[in-house]
Amino acid sequence: MTRPNRPTRPDAVLVQAVIAGALCFAHLHDLAAAAGQDGWKAWAYPISVDLLLVAAWRRLRSQGPSRLAWCWFLIALFASLGANIATAGFLDLADPPALLRLGVAGWPALAFLGGTLLAHSAAERPPVPPAPDTKPKTTPGAQAAETETDASPEAATEDTPALPAATSPAPAAPTVPVPAALVEHARKVAADHEARTGARIDxxxxxxxxxxxxxxxxxxxAHLA
Structure with a gap:
């Protein structure tokens, strides 16, 4: 299946970016050449500045705000903006100041350090909040209901084997001490009663x-029986 050919329309934002990048690249090249960096070295300086600027911006976009990324983004932006301003006639490029020569000469080491830190340093991440407790909470009423359920007679019957009922011995009749003299007197009374009536005394x-x-x-x- 062939797709219809769409007419190519120029993007104004892309064209503007290409023009601005080309001008910035040329200004950095001219500044590096005026500071004594001739040949291929003068062309490498604008590439180094723009790559550091893009790397810092990419770090900010992909991993969020970071003090490290913001620091190197501002350093690269200051180097690019400074080159644009310096080549606008504010400095004599035929006889640049010693401070400019010092900054251009030290830029490779500074850019190498910034690129290494942006590529290999860990991103600053916010602390991860603890996971919420998904275990259902038991109210005091539910705990009491569970306790009553566990202590119900049915649960006790199922979990605990039945034990044989213990047979308690019959309580023994209390013994009352009876004097021997009283027992002998009672025998005489009982014998006299039986002699008169012919029946045992109750x-x-x-x-x-x-x-x-x-x-x-x-x-x-009981003693007389």
């Missing part, structure tokens, strides 16, 4: 004849 009659409380009468009757 507990109520024995209690009435002896004048003792019911529990003591029961204890005496």
């Amino acid at each position: 507990t109520d009659t024995l209690r009435a004849r002896l004048g003792v409380p019911p529990h003591l009468a029961d204890a005496i009757a």
Whole structure:
């Protein structure tokens, strides 16, 4: 499938960038040549300045604001802008000042340092916030409900084996101490009652004849049985 040929239209921004870049390149070349850098060295200076400017701007665009990138961007911009102003007649390029010669001579080392730091230094990243806790929070009411559920009789029956019920022994009847003399007297009363009536004396009659409380009468009757 062939695509229709679209007419090529010049981009005004691109044309403007090419013109500005060419003029800046020429000004840097002229300044380097006036400072004593002749031949290919004068052509290398504008390339070095523009590459450092582009590298710093790319670092700012790709990794966000950085003091290092801003520092080298301003240094390269100052070198480019200074060359444009210096070649506008403010300096005598036939006899440049010693400070200009010093700056042009030291630029290669400065540009090499800036390019190395921009290429190999770690980007300044903001601290990463801690991840939110995705574990559901349990309210006190829900915890109480879970506790009641775990302690329910059904859960206890399923988790805990049934134990045989313990058989408690029957409580022993309390023993009441009875004096021997009272037991002998009770035997005589019982024998006399049986002789007169022909039947054994019961507990109520024995209690009435002896004048003792019911529990003591029961204890005496147990001795007579």
